[in-house]
Amino acid sequence: MGKILNIGIIGVGTVGISVIKTLEENKEIICARTGVDIRVKKGVVRDLKKPRDLTIPLSTDIEDIINDKEIDVVVELMGGIEAAYEVAKKALTNQKALVTANKAMLAYHRYELQQIAGNAPIGFEASVCGGIPIIKALKDGLSANHILSLSGILNGTSNYILTQMIQNHQDFQSALHLAQKLGYAEADPTLDISGGDAGHKLLILASLAYGIDAKPQDILIEGIESINADDIEFANEFGYAIKLLGIAKKQNNQIELRVHPAMIDKNKMIAKIDGVMNGISVIGDRVGETLYYGAGAGGNATASAVISDLIEIARGKSSLMLGFEKSPQVSLKPKDAMESRYYFRLSVDDKSGVLAQIASILTQNNISIGTLLQKEIKHKNIAKILFSTHTTTERAIKNTIAQLQKLDSIIEKPYIIRIEDE
Structure with missing residues (x-):
């Protein structure tokens, strides 16, 4: 075997252990598909005393991986947002490739990492839906x-x-x-x-x-x-x-x-x-x-996605950038301008005139009812009114809920679920 790709894993928990074991157990097929020997050189953990059935060296100091010139790729599996972002920045600044499963960190800092990375590869397949290559x-x-x-x-x-x-x-x-x-x-x-x-x-x-x-x-x-x-x-x-x-x-x-x-x-x-x-x-x-x-989660499914990124880096694919180009x-679109059909659940006093009050508020907000179910809870004198609307805006729904809550006959806050027909 010729080329070696050394990786360091920060956060050797369920996913990290699965990455290590998969690279070991499937080494032959991974080498055959990449022409590269992908090796885990070092891992960083919070607690060295915790038992782990691993042969790789472990440390509690992230700098042991960041400053190791032989490590080509940093795999960030530590979780959290800001601390993980600092690790990612350090890895990229040290000209190391980065593979992360951290969707929370990317949700807040994806564009900043894009700018820092330059030509360094960033793999993040494992950040969304585990083993699905979306x-x-x-x-x-x-x-x-x-x-x-x-x-x-x-x-x-x-x-x-x-x-x-x-x-x-x-x-x-x-x-x-x-x-x-x-x-x-x-x-x-x-x-x-x-x-x-x-x-x-x-x-x-x-x-x-x-x-x-x-x-x-x-x-x-x-x-x-x-x-x-x-x-x-x-x-x-x-x-x-x-x-x-x-x-x-x-x-x-x-x-x-x-x-x-x-x-x-x-x-x-x-x-x-x-x-x-x-x-x-x-x-x-x-x-x-x-x-x-x-499978959207679990050690093996997420590890599969992490290793797919490592394989692309091993192959030298240049397209492994984040791809987050701002347009x-x-x-x-403003939240209030969104349109949908809606389902309503109302708990009201079971007495005459209540339905008319509700209908009046719906009419004021240009909301029309599509389907309706009414249930009585007789021993409590409560009626459950369940209905769907025709298409309306989020703004109209918010206004309607605010007005309904002012009625003395409304027992609980109205609850809605959007109906997706498309």
Whole structure:
């Protein structure tokens, strides 16, 4: 074997260990495909006392990798945002290639890293949807296309929870606890269930597809915490599945970016993606729709994506830059201007005149009802009103909710889910 590519791994946890073991166990086939011997020279960990079945040297000092002139590639798997960004900057400044699985860091600092990198390769396939090669699809396979839209299930934890709620009739907390027990959800699951994790991933994909520079605080992000059995019943009644979707659309020169639960037609392929799996639909102006499906998380799936970047670097591919070229021709569509159909859940006093009050407020905001279900909880004198609207704007919905909350007959804050018909 001729050429050797030495790598250093910062953060030797589940993914890091899987990267090391995969490079060792699949060494023969990787060498055959690259003509390069990819070796892990060193790893950095927080705690040297923690038992690890590894033969590589370990350190607690990041500088041991950054300053090692024999290390060609730094693999950043430490997580977090600002500390990881500092590591990435140091690696690139020291003329080392960078491979990262860190979607949060890229969501905030992707364009800064692009400027720092110069000609140094940056691989980030593992940052979005684990083992699904969606980054390479956007950068290479679909590069002849204008991307009209992309939408997908970008977070396996929330998808697993929703699957349990819909298929096994569990409430949200029970489904969450099961996800934690099985290792699909962290002890603090906030980033997954709030939509934050999916938001980070969507921003990376939108940067590649459209050259839009947006941060998480700039886009609409909602989670799944408030979904209940009433919403699922309505969805089933009218042929919908509920999924947490990341959605990007180009309309003229405006880019619409949003993450939220959505009701989608049960017959759509993406509606059939259950459990911890991820799936992304991309529509190009030449190729039409393509769908990407696979494991979105887990040590082996993420390691597979990390190693695919290492293989490209080993092959000397020059196209491994971030690809985040800002486009002055596009701007972010304002949240209030977004349009959709909506599902409403209202809990109200079960008395005459309430429905008329609600209808009046809807009329004032030019919102019309599409379908309606009404349920009575007799022993509590509460009525549940579940309905969908025709297409309207986010601004009109916000105004409607604010007005509804002022009614004495409204018992709980109105809850909405967007309906995606396209």
